[in-house]
Amino acid sequence: MKWIRKLIEGALINGDGRIDLESLMKQINEEFPRNAVPKSEFNQAKKKLKTAMAAIEILRESKSEKEMLLEIIKQQEATIQKLQYDVVNTIKSYSLNKQFGKAGIQDPDYLSYRQRGLDGFQLENKEKPMVIEELIKSLKEELDGKGYC
Structure with a gap:
């Protein structure tokens, strides 16, 4: 705050x-x-993740056929991995926009594009993405060389 x-x-x-x-x-x-980060987006992803985890636990405890149970568990684990990926990308997106805003960048989508999307950024911690300063510096140098700045 x-x-x-x-x-x-x-x-x-x-x-x-x-x-x-x-x-x-x-x-x-x-x-x-x-x-x-909008609370509704975060809570929605968290709720889906909890539902998938609960479904896996229920299926593990039930006495279904072993092969069917294993297939359902694999599907649920794939869903969990996708949801975890989505949550990480949501955090990355908002933290990147925050860092871009602090740096005065007016077109954060272009910088994300240059890094080949959100996967081009790694998080040092849950707040600050790595390589932001270097990326901004290299972009400014490139634009200065072309006479845009």
Whole structure:
């Protein structure tokens, strides 16, 4: 929530000594997508993952035929892997947009394209993607060389 505090501290003051709420709300609406993962998306992916895990546990405990049970478990495990991949990509996407926003990048989709999508980025931790600084620096050098900056 540091980003909100920063916006409030830098808020414009009206002639009557009050904060200009229209300007502040506009800034908050611009910054919010760069600093937050929509709760509905995260909860939806988490719910699907829980459902798949519960289904596997129920199937393991049931007395179904062994071959059928193994096939169903394989399908559920594949579903779990896909959901885990989707969750990681959601985290990557929002953390990348946050980092791109901090760097002043106006077209984050182009940088993602240059890295061949989200798989071109690795996360140092759950917040910060690796190679962002190097990628931005190399792109700026390339654009400076072509006279775009």
